[in-house]
Amino acid sequence: MTASDDRTGIFDTGLGKTAANYQPLTPIGFIERAAAVYPDRPSVIHGARRYTWAETYARSRRLASALLRAGIRPGETVAIMGANTPEMYEAHFGVPMTGAVLNTLNVRLDANAICFCLEHGEARVLITDTEFSETVKAALAALNRHITVIDIVDSEAQLAESAGERLSDTDYEGFLAGGDPAFDWSSPDDEWRAISLNYTSGTTGNPKGVVYHHRGAYLNAIGNILAWGMSGHPVYLWTLPMFHCNGWCFTWTLAALAGTSVCLRKVTAANIFGALADHDVTHFSGAPIVMNMIVNATETERRAFDPPVQVMTAAAAPPAATLEAMQKAGFTVTHAYGLTETYGPAVVCAWHDAWDGLSIDQQAAKKSRQGVRYHVLHGLSVRDPDTLEPVPEDGEAIGEIMFRGNVVMKGYLKNPDASEDAFRGGWFHSGDLGVMHPDGYLQVKDRSKDIIISGGENISSIEVEDVLYKHPAVLAVAVVAKPDKTWGETPVAFVELKEGAAPVSEDALIDFCRARLAHFKCPRTVVLAPLPKTSTGKIQKFRLREAAGKM
Amino acid sequence: MTASDDRTGIFDTGLGKTAANYQPLTPIGFIERAAAVYPDRPSVIHGARRYTWAETYARSRRLASALLRAGIRPGETVAIMGANTPEMYEAHFGVPMTGAVLNTLNVRLDANAICFCLEHGEARVLITDTEFSETVKAALAALNRHITVIDIVDSEAQLAESAGERLSDTDYEGFLAGGDPAFDWSSPDDEWRAISLNYTSGTTGNPKGVVYHHRGAYLNAIGNILAWGMSGHPVYLWTLPMFHCNGWCFTWTLAALAGTSVCLRKVTAANIFGALADHDVTHFSGAPIVMNMIVNATETERRAFDPPVQVMTAAAAPPAATLEAMQKAGFTVTHAYGLTETYGPAVVCAWHDAWDGLSIDQQAAKKSRQGVRYHVLHGLSVRDPDTLEPVPEDGEAIGEIMFRGNVVMKGYLKNPDASEDAFRGGWFHSGDLGVMHPDGYLQVKDRSKDIIISGGENISSIEVEDVLYKHPAVLAVAVVAKPDKTWGETPVAFVELKEGAAPVSEDALIDFCRARLAHFKCPRTVVLAPLPKTSTGKIQKFRLREAAGKM
DSSP: OOGGGGOOSGGGSSOOOOTTTOOOOOTHHHHHHHHHHOTTSEEEEETTEEEEHHHHHHHHHHHHHHHHHTTOOTTOEEEEEOOSSHHHHHHHHHHHHTTOEEEEOOTTSOHHHHHHHHHHHTEEEEEEEGGGHHHHHHHHHHOSSOOEEEEEOOHHHHHTTOOOOOOSSOBHHHHHHTSOTTOOOOOOSSTTSEEEEEEEOOSSSSOEEEEEEHHHHHHHHHHHHHHHTOOSOOEEEOOSOTTSHHHHTHHHHHHHTTOEEEOOSSOOHHHHHHHHHHHOOOEEEEOHHHHHHHHTOOTTTOOOOOSOEEEEEOSSOOOHHHHHHHHHTTEEEEEEEEEGGGTEEEEEOOOOGGGGGSOHHHHHHHHTSOBEEOTTOOEEEEEOTTTOOBOOSSSOOOEEEEEESTTSOSEETTOHHHHHHHTGGGSEEEEEEEEEOTTSOEEEEEEGGGOEEETTEEEOHHHHHHHHHTSTTEEEEEEEEEEETTTEEEEEEEEEEOTTOOOOOHHHHHHHHHTTSOGGGSOSEEEESOOOBOTTSOBOHHHHHHHHHTO | OOGGGGOOSGGGSSOOOOTTTOOOOOTHHHHHHHHHHOTTSEEEEETTEEEEHHHHHHHHHHHHHHHHHTTOOTTOEEEEEOOSSHHHHHHHHHHHHTTOEEEEOOTTSOHHHHHHHHHHHTEEEEEEEGGGHHHHHHHHHHOSSOOEEEEEOOHHHHHTTOOOOOOSSOBHHHHHHTSOTTOOOOOOSSTTSEEEEEEOOOSSSSOOEEEEEHHHHHHHHHHHHHHHTOOSOOEEEOOSOTTSHHHHTHHHHHHHTTOEEEOOSSOOHHHHHHHHHHHOOOEEEEOHHHHHHHHTOOTTTOOOOOSOEEEEEOSSOOOHHHHHHHHHTTEEEEEEEEEGGGTEEEEEOOOOGGGGGSOHHHHHHHHTSOBEEOTTOOEEEEEOTTTOOBOOSSSOOOEEEEEESTTSOSEETTOHHHHHHHTGGGSEEEEEEEEEOTTSOEEEEEEGGGOEEETTEEEOHHHHHHHHHTSTTEEEEEEEEEEETTTEEEEEEEEEEOTTOOOOOHHHHHHHHHTTSOGGGSOSEEEESOOOBOTTSOBOHHHHHHHHHTO
16 A cells, blocks of 8 residues: 555565455445344334344345346446335345445435436436335436336335335336345455445535445444444434435444334424334434424424433534423434535544533533544544644634545545545545634534635634524524625524514514624524425525525 | 456546545554543553553553664564553553554463564564563573563552562663653554464464454454443453453453453452452453352452443353353353454354343353354354365254454464465364354354264263353363273363362262263263463363373
């Protein structure tokens, strides 16, 4: 790997790699072990459907075998447009068992974007849940070539009346029936081989295809276990879409632990509490919107369950009020952070026993920080994006958040310029801005493009949002820049109020900010309206930025 | 790695390794994280000495820096003759930080054997605890070259009156004082680089030098966490010598978890209970002899502690009586198995919830099996040593136990023939005999050389020993072959009785066996006497075999 590799001491002579002492790392091996050691344990629960690890393994092998019989070859792409169902879970094993690459599509994308992904990713097979047939049909019509389509016809979707039309003569169960449940798959010949392809839903331009390899997927699957202190056989509720960074690699984590996946086609408060009560859920993860649902659930939606349930949340920092309500309701919240490019979470707000004694506000302040590197991440740093010098660890100096290590993507597909740019200087440049606290804990301040520069002063949109989240009537908030002749930019706040909350005026919210923030940071304008959100619950700031631009 | 490596699809183009997305795996990174995230947590406790992770990291960096200043270069060997002390722990990080290889010496070896290890391993530096000065002095006198010696002068050894004479002008603390606590070490340039050298205490001929690499040490450190379900910050009591497979890789595991090492210079029942009571120990591991000590402890040796304490035991299966006594006393026993060549334990008797309802005898029967592969081991199999065909998984057919994967050693140092022989056919041949049960759980039946062949029938010495262990008066037992003119071999049992147990005759023990075993398997001779043991509590069967040969 480096020049010194040709060192020839006594420890480098006659001690090479053999089949006995070297195997490429791959998370697929976890399912073989789960099925061998715990064949009868529940692997996947989806409504009335139940599978054991022996069954999920056999179904994954059937899928691999049937894909090979259908002509799929190593290094080719199999796309899936799926909800959180058993088929989606099985694809995370069956597809890479063939040496092919799994491309999980974001089900909220429109037909044009889906068409782009299929075209750019060169998918040869598309497995698609009939819930999304309308979009997929349009995408396929726009696609300039033939692609093999396999329909997922989910009985639970039929029950939920969310099933759409069939697009193919082949359905998933029929396809599996043609596969061999004892198929003798083999590990990749190199752990650097691609395992999956995840398109980032960029705010402008075409999506970029983030490529993961077997080594990184293996390591971050374990990284989740170490960072979250998981042991035993967790029962994991899928509020997080599996298409999102392969479910933050928890698809593979659950196989390593022989845990249970509880599927959830539709994420609602009632469905979440139902799963907690019926299946003894121990863990789930997702965007803050899921916590909002839980905290704001009605009495009829709530069900009793065995606390504590562990919750890993990412994207935005949990506001103190949400955190307190979650703790009182029996949830222990862990804050994590990462990007599609880092296999999902690669940073965790590692807790200290000493913090248990703090007030809830102080605990929320600790938890609002994104934290420290995963065990499996080599480096996490806040640096000047040009000089690559680390900023002072004072909690004040803002720089770009950078990652390095084995859980940073293989690169962007067919985009060497973007890969090179993202990796310049030996660090992955996240595009997020943050500060490093004196205790080595990272705090995200903003996306580069979300920072507001007013009169030459930087305003962190997150800082303003955090204040507004403290207002009892506020459900969700997003602060963006509005062009201003005098100041360059000024902050404008878009605010969604809680249903049934006491009415509050725009001016009252501005006053609320002025009582708690430097005045130059306070929004000049507040807009009360529902916020546009992505499928994963992220607020679509680019839309609000457009709106602010027209004000 | 293979011919197909030159595949050039879209996923293999422009997606190579960079400093941003690839780092060689190494367990040394764990201590950097522990010190950064948990600087004030206790790392090592040794009598009156206490260290935090910040301190242990700084001391390890001092050691690395001082070694480099003393002329050590990457790929050279640093040997240590140490008890379970902070210095020994620090050497597991400080030495590999320089790129050098740590050779932990078995402190029970005699001067000739130590001289052999220093000679064969080409050690340039020897760090040695004054407790072992007598042996080391003789070994150095026999060694035909100069070696830098650093004395560990441990205040706890002084208190215990086990300190011997100084062999050098340099003591460990003085040596550290010359090192840089902020030394900027770097990861190995290749994860295949050697990290440590462990000589196997073979029963005949010269010891073989088992070489570990950074990749395997990293993976088995994590493998322990996954196999044992460790989470949080364990408090680990060192009853197991750190010189034994680098403490089964728990040296590095504890850094990953920012746990606490409780050192123990002398393993006695009183010291064990003292540590449990004083330091809230959560985990320890070791040979069955340690469990015997605990079970047979006197009332004055016992102290109250917070149950349950997790115990990982290897070498021999825990007898039901021991298991029951341990459970009643507040210990949860996990059975593991491995060899020096597999980084210590690589097989674990993974427990099933359903087994909780079994009787203690049935549980003991389950636990008597060595179990299934670690998550980080790729393959575990029982095969015909010649044809390499797997034996039927029927719990009856005996074959050789074989391993393959990343936690199999790099090979034997300067012994390519032995490495090649051990790895023939792409499997590591353990030399142990076993059966595979229908549920995929391995059970060790014997070392190849320990099997007794009587009238053409194989007798497993372990099977006979298991029966004798059920006798209430038996503390320890070893069954070996005695040459016999008629039968070829017959079994002879060496038995050590419990102190204070009711007297039992040799004939009574033979009758006890005949009531429970096929008669041809029963010992013809029983010898009542203390058993010779190695430093790790293993009974030295080769000595008993010698004795039996002279009967």
